Amino acid sequence: MAKVKNTAASAAHKVSPLAPSRFATLPPLAGVRLATGEAGVKYKGRTDVLLAILAPGTQAAGVFTKSKTASAPVDWCRSQLKHGSARAVVVNSGNANAFTGQAGMAGVRAVAEAAAATVGCKASEVFMASTGVIGEPLPAEKITRILGRVAEDASASGWRAAAEAIMTTDTYPKLASASAMIDGTKVTINGIAKGSGMIAPDMATMLAFVFTDAALPASVLQECLSAGVGPSFNAITVDSDTSTSDTLLLFATGKGARHAVITKASDKKLTEFRRKLDGLLLDLALAVVKDGEGAEKLIRIDVSGAESDAAAKRIALSIANSPLVKTAIAGNDANWGRVVMAVGKAGEAADRDKLKISFGGHVVAEKGLRAAKYDEKTATKAVSGREVEIAVEMGIGKGAARVWTCDLTHGYIDINGSYRS
Amino acid sequence: MAKVKNTAASAAHKVSPLAPSRFATLPPLAGVRLATGEAGVKYKGRTDVLLAILAPGTQAAGVFTKSKTASAPVDWCRSQLKHGSARAVVVNSGNANAFTGQAGMAGVRAVAEAAAATVGCKASEVFMASTGVIGEPLPAEKITRILGRVAEDASASGWRAAAEAIMTTDTYPKLASASAMIDGTKVTINGIAKGSGMIAPDMATMLAFVFTDAALPASVLQECLSAGVGPSFNAITVDSDTSTSDTLLLFATGKGARHAVITKASDKKLTEFRRKLDGLLLDLALAVVKDGEGAEKLIRIDVSGAESDAAAKRIALSIANSPLVKTAIAGNDANWGRVVMAVGKAGEAADRDKLKISFGGHVVAEKGLRAAKYDEKTATKAVSGREVEIAVEMGIGKGAARVWTCDLTHGYIDINGSYRS
Numbered sequence: 102m103a104k105v106k107n108t109a110a111s112a113a114h115k116v117s118p119l120a121p122s123r124f125a126t127l128p129p130l131a132g133v134r135l136a137t138g139e140a141g142v143k144y145k146g147r148t149d150v151l152l153a154i155l156a157p158g159t160q161a162a163g164v165f166t167k168s169k170t171a172s173a174p175v176d177w178c179r180s181q182l183k184h185g186s187a188r189a190v191v192v193n194s195g196n197a198n199a200f201t202g203q204a205g206m207a208g209v210r211a212v213a214e215a216a217a218a219t220v221g222c223k224a225s226e227v228f229m230a231s232t233g234v235i236g237e238p239l240p241a242e243k244i245t246r247i248l249g250r251v252a253e254d255a256s257a258s259g260w261r262a263a264a265e266a267i268m269t270t271d272t273y274p275k276l277a278s279a280s281a282m283i284d285g286t287k288v289t290i291n292g293i294a295k296g297s298g299m300i301a302p303d304m305a306t307m308l309a310f311v312f313t314d315a316a317l318p319a320s321v322l323q324e325c326l327s328a329g330v331g332p333s334f335n336a337i338t339v340d341s342d343t344s345t346s347d348t349l350l351l352f353a354t355g356k357g358a359r360h361a362v363i364t365k366a367s368d369k370k371l372t373e374f375r376r377k378l379d380g381l382l383l384d385l386a387l388a389v390v391k392d393g394e395g396a397e398k399l400i401r402i403d404v405s406g407a408e409s410d411a412a413a414k415r416i417a418l419s420i421a422n423s424p425l426v427k428t429a430i431a432g433n434d435a436n437w438g439r440v441v442m443a444v445g446k447a448g449e450a451a452d453r454d455k456l457k458i459s460f461g462g463h464v465v466a467e468k469g470l471r472a473a474k475y476d477e478k479t480a481t482k483a484v485s486g487r488e489v490e491i492a493v494e495m496g497i498g499k500g501a502a503r504v505w506t507c508d509l510t511h512g513y514i515d516i517n518g519s520y521r522s
Numbered sequence: 523m524a525k526v527k528n529t530a531a532s533a534a535h536k537v538s539p540l541a542p543s544r545f546a547t548l549p550p551l552a553g554v555r556l557a558t559g560e561a562g563v564k565y566k567g568r569t570d571v572l573l574a575i576l577a578p579g580t581q582a583a584g585v586f587t588k589s590k591t592a593s594a595p596v597d598w599c600r601s602q603l604k605h606g607s608a609r610a611v612v613v614n615s616g617n618a619n620a621f622t623g624q625a626g627m628a629g630v631r632a633v634a635e636a637a638a639a640t641v642g643c644k645a646s647e648v649f650m651a652s653t654g655v656i657g658e659p660l661p662a663e664k665i666t667r668i669l670g671r672v673a674e675d676a677s678a679s680g681w682r683a684a685a686e687a688i689m690t691t692d693t694y695p696k697l698a699s700a701s702a703m704i705d706g707t708k709v710t711i712n713g714i715a716k717g718s719g720m721i722a723p724d725m726a727t728m729l730a731f732v733f734t735d736a737a738l739p740a741s742v743l744q745e746c747l748s749a750g751v752g753p754s755f756n757a758i759t760v761d762s763d764t765s766t767s768d769t770l771l772l773f774a775t776g777k778g779a780r781h782a783v784i785t786k787a788s789d790k791k792l793t794e795f796r797r798k799l800d801g802l803l804l805d806l807a808l809a810v811v812k813d814g815e816g817a818e819k820l821i822r823i824d825v826s827g828a829e830s831d832a833a834a835k836r837i838a839l840s841i842a843n844s845p846l847v848k849t850a851i852a853g854n855d856a857n858w859g860r861v862v863m864a865v866g867k868a869g870e871a872a873d874r875d876k877l878k879i880s881f882g883g884h885v886v887a888e889k890g891l892r893a894a895k896y897d898e899k900t901a902t903k904a905v906s907g908r909e910v911e912i913a914v915e916m917g918i919g920k921g922a923a924r925v926w927t928c929d930l931t932h933g934y935i936d937i938n939g940s941y942r943s
Binding site for chain 2: 199204236237341428434471509510513518
């Protein structure tokens with residue numbers, strides 16, 4: 102475990118009080134070498150390009166933003182996923198290469214070709230992701246000209262540096278690691294992510310890259326990933342704003358210890374792997390929401406007894422995205438009336454008189470009014486810590502969902518009133 | 523016209539910079555007498571109860587929140603509207619009487635009965651609205667015990683005082699007046715409104731009361747009101763949070779100069795009246811959004827060329843409710859990439875490469891990238907004033923919509939981190 106320090110990227114904003122006190126140290130993962138460089142795309146004096154070199158035979162899966170104005174790299178990755186094989190990933194921060202027209206796609210292609218020449222593969226085997234300002238032309242040449250030099254320093258131990266190179270308004274790097282047994286053979290899963298604002302579910306939120314040395318075909322990876330993203334990345338929201346660039350990629354190098362051949366995601370030998378993968382995806386997703394722009398608190402919202410799971414999730418997100426709920430929590434105000442409001446506006450079936458709302462296990466409202474045993478001190482204490490739990494029992498069905506968000510503070514306004522300039 | 527002054531209610535927060543420099547002075551309106559009193563429901567040292575006494579024969583129409591957790595007064599008004607006749611309106615600020623169970627409805631009934639005794643009518647002819655904190659029991663007795671005394675001072679000239687008595691986090695009272703000819707006879711329309719936070723369309727937003735001395739049956743009033751609310755109150759948003767208490771009531775006393783008998787809203791003799799009513803509703807709605815919590819700027823958003831009018835409205839609201847768009851405008855940042863993002867996440871049909879976005883008439887993006895004639899200075903100037911215009915041409919259909927919002931500033935956080943306590 103390495104001690105947390107303030108990175109160059111976060112110099113402008115204080116490190117989130119929800120940052121972990123120590124970051125995971127990721128072990129080497131057979132078949133993955135990492136390198137970072139300073140291209141100067143936008144930021145000065147910090148790394149802003151990540152190159153991950155993958156062993157021949159690596160299989161890939163991905164999920165992306167559902168935005169109708171997706172970025173050029175998202176379009177590119179979607180196309181390349183069809184063949185499922187990958188040899189390199191290039192990520193830049195400082196520029197999202199979104200809404201950049203033909204020039205945007207030309208930029209992706211230029212970077213993919215440069216990476217392919219460096220790594221010795223086809224351009225179609227290079228995946229790319231970009232994060233930063235929307236609408237600025239990508240200075241691809243700044244990236245292509247350094248890739249060869251960057252690749253020379255590629256190493257199996259560059260995980261922390263990789264996570265730092267892809268930060269934008271993030272105040273700390275996000276890393277997670279897990280190991281799992283596949284039919285008696287140990288495999289490793291490493292992941293990194295970035296994200297702080299423009300975070301809302303409905304896809305894989307922002308950028309995350311997960312690698313395993315297991316030998317799994319792309320179709321199996323895709324099924325595992327699509328299932329795992331629902332209760333993790335698709336269950337967090339910082340500000341209800343869905344990015345144009347959200348990308349979550351999962352790569353399997355097959356270069357770890359040899360294990361049983363797996364051809365179906367439903368294979369029981371994969372059970373532990375999938376559980377560990379799901380846990381890692383959740384770790385990374387929570388790291389993103391804990392670094393939500395201006396976040397001072399992590400808020401978990403559980404909705405149960407709704408008409409369906411989908412209804413429960415929409416109600417949970419209505420609460421999680423309510424600026425009035427989020428500002429109340431920021432102010433240590435056990436303002437459960439705003440939770441009532443957010444349930445009421447969600448557009449899902451609800452019966453006012455069957456609702457039951459709890460803060461940190463303390464029932465604050467039920468049967469259509471304030472709970473008989475409501476205690477202001479207890480309720481206030483429940484919303485005053487770094488982690489806040491809100492539970493809503495709808496009382497009309499069996500649908501349930503859990504989502505996470507952060508509070509809405511002056512920090513969010515500070516960061517976003519001046520991000521581009 | 524009366525000079526704007528800081529009212530008691532707004533002492534805690536500075537008056538919105540978007541407040542009008544002078545308020546409309548509303549003329550007496552035949553059949554309406556107004557009185558206000560200090561019940562001490564929550565606030566001290568200011569009026570918090572409005573009693574409007576209506577002439578016998580007054581007809582009523584209303585639209586209400588679509589929240590599934592509507593307040594007791596909303597439930598009450600919905601029931602009473604069925605018979606369409608009204609003799610009094612009681613409004614209190616400081617307590618929304620929402621999520622207050624059986625006690626909440628008992629409180630409404632107690633107030634209605636007290637008002638009925640004072641005015642000399644049936645309780646069912648008394649309409650009520652409450653605004654303020656959700657979930658606190660309404661101290662109805664504080665209101666009922668002063669109604670008789672309050673009624674003694676009822677006058678035809680109390681409009682400004684009426685608008686002030688219903689304020690909560692509002693920083694200025696909202697008033698509007700218009701006159702219209704019905705088949706050669708002049709009638710008057712007066713309206714007051716309140717609202718500053720928890721403002722999102724999907725109903726009549728917050729509280730507004732409109733009165734006319736015209737003689738129109740409830741069915742005609744209702745049709746005029748339901749049509750008028752779409753492009754006015756249902757086209758504004760401050761924070762995407764829909765209130766439990768939204769109520770817009772329209773009363774026609776029939777005590778003005780006698781005019782032609784009207785039995786249908788589609789009667790051509792009503793054309794001017796409806797146009798003036800629509801204008802007045804828009805005036806009041808804009809007064810609400812200009813007093814949005816923490817608002818420094820009024821933002822108008824026009825979406826055209828969408829698949830349908832409904833799609834255009836959803837896209838416009840996606841932009842209007844995006845915290846990233848709102849904070850960028852607050853920071854004088856012509857960050858059109860965030861408008862692209864908000865269009866992309868709206869879930870409506872969109873073609874990235876056909877979008878055209880303008881700030882204050884200056885085209886900033888088109889054909890899938892930054893406009894060739896984009897000028898940073900011009901774009902920045904367009905978002906730096908008190909009023910900002912964003913136009914989005916989708917380029918795929920004929921649907922259009924216009925909505926208004928305000929920016930998101932530190933003031934919103936200040937107000938809502940401590941509202942309840």
